[in-house]
Amino acid sequence: MRNLWIFINRYNAFFFFIIFFTIGIILTVKNNVYQRSVTVNSTNEIVGDVYQNMNVLKKYLNLGPVNDSLGAENAKLKTELLALKNIDSAKTGVVKDTLNNPQYTYLSARVIKNSITLRNNVITINKGSADGIAPDMAVISPGQGVVGFVMDVSEHLATVRSLLHKDTKISVTQKKSNALGILVWGIGNADFTKAFVKEIPNHFKINLKDTIVTSGFSSFPPGIPVGTVTNTAVATGDNFMSVEIKLFNDFSTLQYVYVVLDKYAAEQKELEAKLPHE
Amino acid sequence: MNSRLVLINIVRWVVLLLIQILLLRNLSFYNLATPFVYILFLLLIPFGTPNLLLYLIAFITGLTLDAFYDTLGVHTAACVTLVFVRISFISLTMNRDGFDEPEPTLGNMGFKWFILYAFLCTISHHLVLFFLETFRLAEFSYTLLRCFFSAIFTLFSVILIEFVFYNRKMR
Secondary structure, eight states: OHHHHHHHHHTHHHHHHHHHHHHHHHHHHHHOHHHHHHHHHHHHHHHHHHHHHHHHHHHHHTHHHHHHHHHHHHHHHHHHHHHHHHHGGGGGTOOOOOTTSOSEEEEEEEEEEOOSSSSSOEEEESOOGGGTOOTTOEEEOSSSSEEEEEEEEOSSOEEEEESSSTTOOEEEEETTTOOEEEEEOOSSOOOTTEEEEEEEETTSOOOTTOEEEEOSSSSSOTTOEEEEEEEEEEOOSSSEEEEEEEESSOGGGOOEEEEEEETTHHHHHHHHHTSOOO | OOHHHHHHHHHHHHHHHHIIIIIGGGOOBTTTBOOOTTHHHHHTSOTTOOHHHHHHHHHHHHHHHHHHHTOTTHHHHHHHHHHHHHHHHHHHHSOSSOOSSSSOOHHHHOHHHHHHHHHHHHHHHHHHHHHHHHOOSTTHHHHHHHHHHHHHHHHHHHHHHHHHHHHHHHO
């Protein structure tokens, strides 16, 4: 205490300055209309800033619900878009319903578990049988690219066999020539941005940067972009070609997916079950 | 501090404040330079005055000026700042134990010392004064310019007055 007093006494000029200067400032602000209004204004600016920053924070905290609603809206729009496209896709020979009754509808779902490092990767999504999801439905990425097939379904959740799985095989075609192939992942390759298209007939010419799309023979709608060819010279040792492609979607940042509901899936299955097994 | 010094200071206070309020208040060059000669009084307060007394004198002087300028608090803060600079400068440049001269005038302290002393005090006083008066940073450069020219004007006036009295004392 005594030392404190000595300290204050030693620098009394400074402390007196602080005291008197503060009084001066207070007088200035309190008694002059202009300064007072300015002070109130700047205070308001500060308050406004605080509120604005709070708002940014709130926005950030609300990102989840906002994203959910956006995803749902996107799914709705995509469904409508597909319906519109289907009107003049009659020339492909697929009989489809009109505007209000498209073959495919999209259902948005959030990825709640994902892995990319394993040999067989499985994704869990937050929609289940209560939302109309059934096994073997196709799952695609919001932007471009395929994700996989629904594996198991519980009431509110579903597991998706990712493309990054040894059992996932998706029928794809080269966009230009409709040359069929099978999209697989992980033959001597652990890079989640790359996959292979196997069993392309040898007489087709595949160039670098050709786009690969889904064929529509699996439960995927036709024409969904999958990736671009990066290597055409993959040695196979059989009568078919293999090419390496770079996938459009990034599995490491997958947040939302669309589950494709195929209206005629059950019908198709039933019909095809009648075929004699070879 | 003898009674003669006190009397001189009181007279100086009255005269300088009268000059400031009645004459210099109406004076301004292109709205840019306004002299504040009354700070000469604060500059010339005798050595050895206790700090608290110095601050009180500055506070009262500032308040008086504010009353006439209708700017309550602005001159007060500026004068208090000036006294702080004055105390710091004197404690840095002078021997603490005893002062040979009674008060820091031009004649007593020499031209160099007094110029530096007056300059530092004036510029600090004017900076606080003008920025408190403007109270916004938007007109920063203009305020700084006004402050600078006013400081030159004040300094010039202060040294002029000092020379007048310097000569009289030497006679």
